[in-house]
Amino acid sequence: MEKCKPRLLKGFRDVFTQEYLARRWMIETISKVYERYGFIPIETPSVEYVDVLGKYLPECDKAQEGIFSFRDSDQSLVALRYDLTAPLARVVAQYKEIPRPLRRYQLGIVWRNEKPGLGRFREFYQLDMDIVGIASMQADSEVCCIICDSMESLNILPGEYLVKVNNRKILNGILEKAGIPPVAEDGSFTDRALITLRAIDKLDRMGMKGVIELLGKGRRDESGDFTQGADLSPSQIQALESYLSIKGDRKTVCNDLWELVKGSSMGEEGVKELQEMDQFFTFAGYPQEKICFDPTIVRGLSYYTGPVFETVLTIPYKDEKGNERDFGSVFSGGRYDGLVARFLGEKVPATGASIGLDRLLEAIKCYGKLKTPKATTQVLITTMDKTLSQEYHKMAFALRKAGINTEVYLGKGPLPKQLKYADYWDIPIAILLGGDEFQNNQVTIKDLRKGRILSQEIQDREEWRKGQPAQITISRDNLLGCVQEMLQQKN
RNA sequence: GCAGCCGUAGCUCAGAUUGGCCUAGAGCGCCUGACUGUGGAUCAGGAGGUCAUGGGUUCGACCCCCAUCGGCUGUACCA
Known part of the structure; x- marks a missing residue:
């Protein structure tokens, strides 16, 4: 008979105890932060109709690339959700009786059928929080504050993380001013605007030189692969370069941006929104070491x-080969005022963010900061003498009654x-x-962790065994x- | 998707100058025992590989060529 090979799909993983416990702790910790801001939990199914997710391609009766889709028994096209925002939009449209603002958070696995990489999987947990029904920048500002609080609740300190904020209206304003029409008549981005925005988004990875190549004719990467550029004129590239070079504290960034977008009503609106957020952050006590304004975010x-x-x-991270590695964004989001309109026609303002738990967990692991144990068991009752089996179990039940995680070794x-x-x-x-021991109504307790440490200093076997x-x-x-006393010494 | 590199025991890897000495090795881990009821250390044994798969070149291939599959990295896309 042909034997079955145990194996996994790429991008899918088994999660063992240590990571599982760490993730559980992250979920509990962040949920508490969300709840402290008045968010309530909601859960939706993992599978939705593809058109509900907004990923249906009617021309070819298929789902968009990158999502796991299949046919239900009635032949309708369905898919595993790829984020938690589209299902939220569905919920908002479906249960109109829910009052707004709605502040909900949701934990869930999402699936993306794409190439995995460092901290990128095809199945991973997200923990989303969104505020639906509020157009005010107070909502967006709160979201950023919650991101900070969440990161810090996980013991990732200011300076180890940074929330970068930008505004799409500013980007559109800049494009407009540079003579690149951002949107076509049907409301979608023009090709040139798309290529330009994608190029801008790559600044952190490729540096200004790479971005300028991409804004111009194109770029050849180190493997020899060529990427077509936006083919902008030198003066257009110049304009974008000065935009991308804007740096400094929040107020300076706002002022510099204002100068660049002046005349574009869209751009001016975006800068005003940033200014409102800056005021909020300042009075709420979130300095730019935590939240900064970064024009390169797309x-x-x-x-x-x-x-x-x-x-x-x-925090910089070097892999085993000494290469600098970047985990990318771990907690991101933004305002999406058009998502619910797909269902209702009316525009429902909404903003929110999502933390990629598995990516962050992977980062914490790489930094060597994973501190959870390999198992939750606290006591192992060994079974030397099978005739004493009842005694072993009696002890176990007594310890469990006191809340101690106890296992009786059932093996041979x-x-x-x-x-x-x-x-x-x-x-x-x-x-x-x-x-x-049994004869004398006694029992021997071994402190295994202490023993592990002691054993490093002992060379002689006699000493080890007799001692x-x-x-x-x-x-x-x-x-x-x-x-109980021994366990307390650990913690 | 495109490009580059790679694919030898559970894991990490060795296998030299242009293919023969490889009937393929090591370390770690695992199993059994020395040590009468004690983890580590030490010692002695042991299990475990059709050298990713399929084809080709050759007297002869882990090594060369082609294809396929899988992995890593970059790049594209990324809600």
Whole structure:
């Protein structure tokens, strides 16, 4: 018979205990921050109709590339959700009785059928928060503050992260002023505007030189691959270069931007919105070490209509080959006033952001900051003498009653194997009860972590074995107290 | 999608100058034992690979050629 090979689809992973626990902690911690701002949780299904997700291509009766789609039993085209925002728009349109503003948060897995990379998977968790029904910049500002609070709740400090804010209206204004019509008659971006915006978005990765090449004729990368450029005139490129060179504190950026967009009503509106946000951040106590204005931020091209935000990790990371690596944006979003209009006709203003939990987790792992244990078990009761089986279980139930995570070793192996098992899972305490102890109504408790440390200094086997490091034999009546004390020493 | 590099035990890798000495090795890990009821260390044994797959060149291929699949990196796209 042909054997089945155990294997995974690319971009899909098994998540083991250590990462699972870290992710669970992140979810709980961030949810609390969201709730502190008055957000309530909602859950929607993982599968939706493709047109509901806004990814239907009627011409060819197919879903857009990059999403996992399939046919339901009635032949309708359905797909795994690729974000949590489109389902939110559906909910808002479907349950009109829900009062606005609606502040909801949602945890969910999303799927993207694209090439995976560092911190990029085809299946990953997002934790979204959105405010629906409010056009005011107060909403967008709050979203940015929540991003900061969330990052800091995860012990990522100001200076280790940075929220970068821009406004799509400013980008459109700049394009307009540079003589590149941003939108065509049907409201979609012109080709030249698309290529230009994509080029701008790459500044952080390619630097100004690469972006200028992309704004002009095009660029050849190090593997020899050529990317077609926007084919702008030197004066247009010059105008964009001075836009992209704007730096400084929030007020300076706003002032410089104003000079560049002056005359474009769209651009002026965008700068005014930024100024409003700056005021909010300032009185709320969010300095530019946390939230800055960055004209190079573009974000996705399809639905953002106003402020856009991206959060980057500023701690440098080098991979094992010594190459500088960038995790990209870990917490991003923006205003999307047009999303619900697809369903209702009327425009419903909305803004929000989404944290990519798995990418952030991957980053934390790479930084060596993952501190969760390999297992949640606190005590392993070894089983030396099978005739004492009942005693082992009795002890286990007593410990569990006191809230201690306890496992009775149910396998067959000899004691060394059982202790190795505890070592493998990082279990802090092992309990030994053999004939000797049983006779004297005693029990032996081993502090495995302490023993692990001690063993590094011991060379001689006799010393190791006879010394029986980090273990005590006590009366069985004191078992619970001793275990509790030993566990407390850990934390 | 496009381009470059790569593909040898569970993991990390070695396998020299133009193909023969490879009936393919090491370290780590794993299993058994020395150590009477104790993790580490040490020692002795052991399991585990059709050298990604298929074809070709050759007297002879892990090594050369072609194709396919898979991986990494860059690039494109990215809600």
